[in-house]
Structure formats: C-alpha cells, structure tokens
Amino acid sequence: MVAVTARVFGVALGAVVLLSAARASADDVRRSAASAYDRGSETYLHHEYDAAADWFELADRLAPDPLALEGAVKAHRRIGSPAHLARAATLALRLRARASGDAGALRFADETLAALAPIFGRVAVRCGGCELQVDGSVTDARDLFVPAGDHRFTARWTNGSGGATREESRSVHALGGSSESIDWAAPPEPRPSPVTALGPPLESSGARSPASASSSSPPLSPAYAIGGLAVTTALGTAAAIVWFADAKSGGKQLITEAEQTHRPDPALQSRVDNATHATVALDVAAGVAGAATLITGLFFTRWRGDGPPATVGLAPLPGGGLATVGASF
Numbered sequence: 001m002v003a004v005t006a007r008v009f010g011v012a013l014g015a016v017v018l019l020s021a022a023r024a025s026a027d028d029v030r031r032s033a034a035s036a037y038d039r040g041s042e043t044y045l046h047h048e049y050d051a052a053a054d055w056f057e058l059a060d061r062l063a064p065d066p067l068a069l070e071g072a073v074k075a076h077r078r079i080g081s082p083a084h085l086a087r088a089a090t091l092a093l094r095l096r097a098r099a100s101g102d103a104g105a106l107r108f109a110d111e112t113l114a115a116l117a118p119i120f121g122r123v124a125v126r127c128g129g130c131e132l133q134v135d136g137s138v139t140d141a142r143d144l145f146v147p148a149g150d151h152r153f154t155a156r157w158t159n160g161s162g163g164a165t166r167e168e169s170r171s172v173h174a175l176g177g178s179s180e181s182i183d184w185a186a187p188p189e190p191r192p193s194p195v196t197a198l199g200p201p202l203e204s205s206g207a208r209s210p211a212s213a214s215s216s217s218p219p220l221s222p223a224y225a226i227g228g229l230a231v232t233t234a235l236g237t238a239a240a241i242v243w244f245a246d247a248k249s250g251g252k253q254l255i256t257e258a259e260q261t262h263r264p265d266p267a268l269q270s271r272v273d274n275a276t277h278a279t280v281a282l283d284v285a286a287g288v289a290g291a292a293t294l295i296t297g298l299f300f301t302r303w304r305g306d307g308p309p310a311t312v313g314l315a316p317l318p319g320g321g322l323a324t325v326g327a328s329f
Contacts, residue, residue: 029062034063036255053079056072058269072091076091082147093113125143127183130155132153133154150171151172154167228292235286245275
C-alpha cells in the first residue's frame with residue numbers, strides 16, 4: 001500500500017507542478033494587460049487618441065475587460081474618421097455581448113450603437129475559425145461595422161500542420177443601417193494519426209495465468225498509470241512550449257512594437273490570441289489527464305508484479321510528435 005501511495009503521489013505532484021506553471025503564465029498575461037491599459041490611459045490624457053485606442057485594444061486582447069473596451073471606443077470616437085467610428089461601433093457590439101451583468105457598460109454600449117449604427121453597414125461573418133481580412137487588413141471581429149461603400153471580405157484557412165491554405169473572398173456593398181451575413185464553410189480538420197503498435201505485448205516473467213488471478217484484484221496493469229503520466233507530462237510540456245514560444249514572446253513583441261510605432265500588428269495579435277487559447281486548452285487537457293491518471297493509479301491498478309502483460313506502443317503528441325509508452329513489471 002505504501003508503494004502504491006508513493007507512485008500515485010508522484011503522478012499527482014507532476015499534475016500540480018504543471019498547473020502551477022499555467023497559473024504563473026496567466027499572472028504574466030494579466031500584468032501585461034494592466035501595463036497596456038495604463039499606457040492607454042496615459043496617451044488618452046495627452047490627446048494621443050490613435051495610440052490610446054491601440055493600447056486599450058491590446059489590453060483587452062490580453063485580458064478581456066469592459067473598462068479597456070470602453071477606453072478603446074472613446075478613443076476611436078475622438079479620432080472621428082469613418083474607419084475609426086466604424087471600429088468604435090464594432091467594439092461597442094463586443095462590449096454589449098459581454099456586459100450582460102454590468103448595467104453601466106451595457107448602457108454605454110447601447111448609447112454608442114444608437115449614435116453610430118445608422119451610419120454604417122453591419123456584416124456578420126461565420127467562417128469556422130478562419131483568418132478574416134476586410135479590404136486587405138486582418139480583423140479580429142466577426143460581427144462588425146464598415147463605412148458605406150464597397151468592401152472586400154476574405155477568409156483564409158491554413159492547415160494546422162503547415163499545409164496548403166484555402167481562401168475565399170466576397171464583395172459587400174454596405175449602406176448606412178444595412179445588415180448582411182456571410183457564411184463560409186470551413187475545410188475539414190485533418191484526422192489525428194491512430195496509435196501504432198510496435199509489436200506483440202511483452203510478457204512479464206512472473207505473469208500468472210488467468211485462472212490463478214484473484215477475482216478481487218484490480219483489473220489494470222501499472223502500464224496504464226505510467227502511460228497516463230507520460231501523456232500528462234507531454235501535454236504539460238506542449239503547453240509550456242506554446243506559451244513561451246508564441247504567447248509570452250509574442251505578447252512582449254506586441255507591446256514593444258506598439259511602443260515604437262503606436263500601431264498593432266494584427267497578424268501577430270492573432271497568433272498571440274491563438275497561442276493563448278491553445279495553452280489554456282493544453283493546460284486543461286493536462287489537468288484532466290493527470291486527474292484520470294491519479295484515479296486509475298489509486299483505485300484500478302494492480303501494482304504488485306502479478307499484473308497482465310504490459311504493452312509497448314507509440315502515442316501521438318501535440319505538434320505531430322510521438323512518444324513511446326510501455327513498461328514491464
């Protein structure tokens with residue numbers, strides 16, 4: 001029983017370490033968002049509304065917050081050009097969708113839309129995770145306003161493994177107060193590679209025959225718990241790689257470029273957003289795998305050397321890699 005507890009404790013400790021790293025990463029994002037919001041407030045007070053709008057939008061992308069969105073809307077309206085007013089209306093739509101429990105933010109969004117929506121055309125796009133461009137510029141909005149006139153909407157999908165890119169475009173003639181929707185079907189996702197067995201199971205020298213096994217013994221080999229630990233570690237490692245390679249470094253690069261040019265890089269912003277979402281998904285998957293491994297090791301595993309034969313195989317990892325999972329007892 002002591003040996004079982006020690007092994008299960010090791011699995012649980014690994015999951016806790018991975019989740020602690022995820023929380024530290026989230027704290028870094030919040031600090032970056034707060035810094036961007038402070039810069040937005042500073043530039044707004046100095047009447048540098050173009051820069052202020054960029055800072056407020058960056059703060060909201062890093063850590064969604066109604067105050068950051070309100071600041072961006074106010075800055076765009078201060079600039080007053082058709083493109084900036086259309087962006088203000090678009091952000092007001094986003095604020096309204098989020099502010100169901102915030103009466104002040106909801107009132108601000110409704111007042112903004114009442115003033116601006118009749119001037120612009122509204123276009124709702126559904127494209128299944130595409131990169132969307134309007135008149136050649138990448139946008140993060142899927143429900144947006146555009147100035148009256150002709151516009152070109154382009155959706156691009158890239159194979160996650162770096163394969164070919166598919167692209168579709170459509171022209172839209174917008175009128176003040178008009179509303180239109182565009183529906184694009186996303187290409188099918190690539191199917192994951194199946195687990196490939198290297199060979200027949202490796203029998204342990206002390207394996208008992210099925211007839212001599214006790215009916216009260218736990219049914220699973222320790223290989224399952226070891227495999228679960230390997231999967232949990234792989235997911236946590238993938239999350240760390242995505243975070244440090246794209247999300248964290250990209251966020252710092254966004255802030256650096258914004259300080260130098262006062263202009264965000266939409267493509268880089270999209271990459272940071274995707275990397276942040278991927279990191280969260282991998283962290284959640286690692287937590288689920290760790291919990292499943294803990295339960296399996298504690299309640300369903302036969303830890304003595306009389307378990308069924310262990311197997312050796314290949315398991316796919318995030319990013320296309322393979323890990324060898326196997327053990328003998």
